[in-house]
Amino acid sequence: MKILVPVKRVVDYNVKVRVKPDQSGVDIANVKMSMNPFCEIAVEEAVRLKEKGLASEIVAVSAGVAQCQETLRNAMAIGADRGILIESDAELQPLAVAKLLKAVVEREQPRLVILGKQAIDDDANQTGQMLAALLGWGQATFASKVELTADTVTVTREVDGGLETVALKLPAIVTTDLRLNEPRYATLPNIMKAKKKPLDTVKPADLGVDVTPRLTTLKVEEPPKRQGGVKVPDVATLIEKLKNEAKVI
């Protein structure tokens, strides 16, 4: 069984981003970039399925600038067999990415696509769902456990009220939550081997996809600065403040 794992290159989680002076977005020039942590979990899950003998090939795919090659090499160092870069300097919104991925799915014919549930830059949480809709496949989002057979996948999902278990017929889409697994460190020999694994580059036009943004960003602002707290003398005052000042109870 072939598994497709889309991976996104994002600002590293340790970086404190700054809003650009013109409020058009955050400044990502000269900051450290790495693989989206949820995508790392997706790669790890695919590799574990392969190690269990349930998958035969893992294809990592990324859409974005040429430097996304580093992200793909990283996925291959963790255990993906090959990579596909859909190279574009344009802004790629979730719908465009989902369309690009649909075209790759049609070419590659995987039985399972595992994606991160969201990327830590835009936190959109849309691509997996859109891809499922475009393909007409079943989707199991926010997975905390994945059990795969030849024809089905049973997924435990983290939902607001607790855990929900769903069974899907393949082919299907799974998106990963934080607790699905703990990604391994790429071993140094595998980092060196990853360089020799195949990496193909295509352009959105080769896939027949129009990636023009459908949404316009009006303004990006810093979140409001946190105000200093106050000490309250007793519980009664606390309740009073929560009722009348914060108006939360």
Add this chain to the structure above:
Amino acid sequence: MSSYHAPTKEYRLLLETVAPIAELAKLPHFSEATTDTVYAILEESAKFAHEVLDPLNATGDRSGARFDAAQHAVTTPEGFRAAYEAYREMGGAALPVPTEFGGLGMPRTVVTLTDEMMHSANLSFGLMPLLTQGAIEALLLAGSDELKATYVAKMASGEWGGTMNLTEPQAGSDLALVKARAEPQPDGSYRIFGTKIFITFGEHDFTENIVHLVLARLPDAPEGVKGISLFVVPKFLVQPDGSLGARNDVQCVSIEHKLGIHASPTCVMQYGDAGGAVGFVVGEVNRGLEYMFVMMNLARFGVGLQGVALAERAYQHAVAYARERVQSRDVGAPKNPSVPIIRHPDVRRMLLRMRAQTEAARALAMATACALDLAQAHPDAEVRRAQQAFAELMIPIHKGWATEMAQDVTYQGVQVHGGMGFIEETGAAQYYRDARITTIYEGTTAIQANDLIGRKMAREGGVTANALIGTMRAFVTELAPSTHPHLIVAARRLREGIDAAERAVAFNLAHFNQDIRACFAGSVPMVKLFGIVCGGWQLARVGLAAERRLAAGDPDREFLEAKLATLRFYVDTMLPEAIAAADVVVNGAEGTMALAESAF
């Protein structure tokens, strides 16, 4: 408590300037070390240092390694064993080992950076891989094919650890006094007897076997340094099929209570109490010290790097605190509310003193590492010879200066924290305590200084030292046309520093034969002088590259401008210390020896 983030951007800049990795990767020997592979290795190692090693540093310091006298067993602090297992799985131990012995064959230039991260995050942990690297080096240098086949691959995979057993109670810096005995056996092996002290990771719970390299004397060996041989003594004997056999007659009999590096067990090792530990000679008999000294170059380089690593860690810790701690008003705006202490000029001076010295020492370490790689792998024999000579001159300077510099930097790190710095919970004190050993082990600063003024300068008539002075003068000429104000000052200050170095070398060469005490009296100041001047030279190389990038429109202005500003601080405040040190070299001997011994 701050957490450690490896300065990988800084590393990349060094790999593009003073230690050009792209050039090394052109050599067939290092063809795997392409820039993208190296950067990927650095990023993964940085993640490992941040997520696995750093969180164990303070807890390891508090609990320390523990010794069970009944079982002769050492338990490392909680979490260390699992961290080592993760390190082993990652393939960390294999990085510098040649591919034919199961390693990854990465150049020293790369290993220098991965080692720095490991030592920054957790110095106690880092000692075990460092010592194992040294033991592998010694086996590769002089061991028979059989010894290499038996031990090296298992050590490169991290399955077995390695140790270096040199010191005895009466033989510290002076190894001529080694007394451990080796008695030849009919089967060609030896029985080893004696006590070794200060054995780092002599016993531990990381690996199933420990490969001890031990200095000992044969019964008929000549007196002194020419009668010492090197032996392999495994904790468990290795059977012909590679599996582990009988427990050897070597025991850890206690571990030391120390000022720092608490999580690293420093062992007293007892050999031969039950009939003799089985040992195998490495190379030829009576040449042990000679092999050890070749190996020791790398160990000394590694300890110098620990100085850089702790300085970096202390700097990051101090900056984090200085940004957060609000205390007193800005002297320039006294009507405004209190400010984070990073706003105060003297805190700035301390932080910049920490940062500038750290960056200079790192750049010098990287230039030295690159020279070691070229000395090993360059196709041209003349280049190999020149690079080897440069590296050998640099190693005592780097070890001596970077570790002494780390005392200053970790001291400033405590000082930035004020009273909180004196409180262990804050964390700054640990770096200060951990740093203290680095000027002592693998040869004290004075031993480095003796090596520098004797073997590396006077005995070869100053050829390499004067060649270095010529190289630095040529660089200053290259710097001269620059119109950037910081580079103009750097060129002038460096020229003064190089002049001072030249005066000191001339003094050393002129007096070494007639008045050797005068030379030795100024040997440690000589290390400081060369450390500061050579560090400044490397920092200026980086600064010049930064200016060229800025002029070419590189958008990363903040980072590059910081290189020039740091250089400016360094040349203005550190170079004068070098010039003063030269004065001590030339004029300080009479005063140093003036007081009669009986008057102390």
